[in-house]
Amino acid sequence: MTSLALLAVLLAAGWYFYRQWRYTRFEALHHPGHPQYFGAALCSVYLFGISAGLHALALRHSTYSLYLGKLQGMLPLQISDKQSAEGLSLHLAITLWCLLLGAALPILLNVPLVRTRSLAQLIASRHGAIDAIESLAIKCEEDGTLVALTLDNGKVYVGLLDEFTGPRVGKEWVGMTPVASGYRDDKGKLVFTTYYDIKLPDDATMEIFQVIVSLKQIISAQAFDLELYKQFQQPEAHTQAVADRKELAPQRSSLVVDNTRHAFYLGLPILLLLSPYVGLKSTIGGLSMVIAAGLSCLAAEKLRRRQVKPGADVNSTPLETDEVHFV
Template sequence: MGSAVFALVFLSSGYLLLRRWSITRPHALSWDGHALYFSVVVASIVLAVEADIFRELVEQSGMVGAQFNAKISGVLSAFATENKLNALGVTAAWSVPIAVTSFILLNAPIRFSPFLRVQLYLRLSCLGELEEFLLITSARNLPVMLTLASKKVYVGFSLEANASRGKRDWVRIEPLISGYRDNNQEFVFTTDYSWLHTNGSQESLRREDFDIIVPASDIASAHAFDLNIYVQQFLNGGGEIAGASSLSTASAPAEADAVSGTRAVRVERAAGQPTTKCEKIYWSFCGALAGLAPIAYFSWWLVSGFWILMTALLAYASVIDSEGTS
């Protein structure tokens, strides 16, 4: 009975860490069945090792630490009377605060550096295609054009969803303009919200009151939008899309132009972005956090020095990479 209860505590701690760490939370919400179970088991094993080492450190810290563990052991005596099983219970009890402390520390650099958060989300495929697109445009402060299945069109700034939420079923935008698609799929402008973004509007109005929330399932298409570029590059004097022939040429295989003799060649995109300094140091930070208890078992001075060094390097890299350098 006692061993089963303590095993559930370990599994709960592992699940808590996966659900609350910003990097693993999207995966934990989308996984089901064996994928979620084995991931929780792996996280629980890591926490169990950390908790067991920490329990011994507390007992070796002196009279206060030994008495503290004895109090926990006394509470758990209702589930386990054997010494070994009781020690397992104390370890399980320590795994819960260790899990809470771990996800708080792991999330701190991600909240501190928006650039780091975007890079990690994209590299680890934490989000779906639409969520990734909205995250990038939000980070670059670019408006997006959302066309719904009803042909209603909204243009505005996507507001990044709270990281503590689950799957993004709704999209919130700060509107700039709106309209609809006519029978020829041309965009027809109807409402201007640009006055919301002027300095004077902030005195009497709250932009939050005009936010528009649309269901993600109703979005037929989405793309970044710049009104000036849209007018200059895609609309001619009659309001028709200009350059359609050039777009079709770019999307087709390169062929020789019989008139000018030139070739339309599509420039390939890079397969992936290089790993930034901020990302490398963040993963070193994660490794240092995981090795905190084992190293502390041998030397607290070594832990303190290494922790201060890693924190300073992480802050330095976050400041550098917040400007987009790698």
């Protein structure tokens, strides 16, 4: 009975890890029931693997065994005929390590995703956690353009969508800070009535214009360049506007870069899993694995999507999407 209770605690730690790590969080929230149980079980196996290695490393120090024995004596654990005292002690130690890692590892593994928004977007897109409008918003931010939303009442908003913050389920609303707004007439022609480029008081920001729109109201969404639109209102500027736009077209990041960033990020949990076992043979080797995990994480963060103007000097510093703010 004691072993079953400890096993339940281990599975609970895996379930918590599964729901808190942003890499698996969307799957956990979006697929309840049996898929979630399976995912929690896999995470429990991962936690068990690290815990077993750390326990083996800790046994090298007599103090660890001493305190573990005292803790076992304080808990109401029953030794059965089918399980020895040593086996129960091992089970208790693994469970305690899993509880500790289940709480700490999600925080550690989420740090690069919180610190580098483009990496979080990449991971989320791999799991289908970004819908069509969020995908459009990310593309527009990379290209330096705005987003135009046309509502079912004919109203049109052009501006910046709220930034993507993480996987969500049940998305029903979208926030936007408009730059301009108007409507579409009976023929579908866009007519602007309001521009929000006014001078604001010192204690005010553009957020006072923010609008929240129901996704059910949106009938179309598209990338929109306000300056190019103004140029197209002048017939003689059509040709020059198109030419200028081609020169400003951003260079799309390759699939190879995205796959490399994804692999580097997965290197963090994988190398952390292997580090205690390498440490059993060589302390320096174990520390090297931990350092390699950190470097892999940094590489995933630094290898960002870039924007370079065609024809520009390839040696010039590119724009990195995590450091660009469009206003």
